[in-house]
Amino acid sequence: MNATEQLVSWIQESKKIVFFGGAGTSTESGIPDFRSAAGLYQTEQHSPYPPEELLSRHFFDQHADIFYDFYRGKMLHPQAEPNGCHRLLARLENEGRLQAVITQNIDGLHQKSGSKNVLELHGSVHRNACMDCKRFYSLDDIIRSQDIVPHCISCGGVVKPDVVLYEEELDQNTLYLSVDAISTADLLLVGGTSLTVQPAAQLITYFQGKHTVLLNATPTAYDRQADLLITEPIGEVMNTVDQLLG
Structure with a gap:
């Protein structure tokens, strides 16, 4: 049994799946992530303002014009469409298997694919x-x-x-609902995230269920703790899972 088939097997036997995802979830939809070689933090390294500065609350308050120039040019992707990952999660929720999608993304693609219980840690x-x-x-x-x-x-x-900009706090109710969802899940799918952004990344430590699956193209500090590690593109993997589920 290969990794994808193992994932399918665990999905079939699970009743309370939770997905925790980051920017890598949407790269196959044409939205760049932040920390990869082609991500915003790399492509903007020659800008007079680093992205962490541009996306901070004090910078917004002092230089809203520069913020919006960057925001409109780099952060908005209205033409982007859901990929295989978004579509599979919407299917699993519709079938009653998936309890929540917890996302660090602000693009709204999970809702566009049909997911309803989406907890947006960083807003929209x-x-x-x-x-x-x-x-x-x-x-x-x-x-x-x-x-x-x-x-x-x-x-x-x-x-x-x-x-949510740098220097701003995450919504406390969203955090509470995320902790509750993860702590009661029997299968945790973690995808497209470097697990370096806090306090969001700390949420997965609340998982007490059977299996953790980590789908990420690059290594993370959590790799050794995952029960299953998949490094292929998440949209392609989830497309295959969708087909194997029938």
């Missing part, structure tokens, strides 16, 4: 709000805005994406 580009009156704005509103920095049509306040 699809939610934006005026910092003053809290009026909601969609991703389309941000893209269509003629202003370098989108402003509220009601009060004129600056519109901020509902994404």
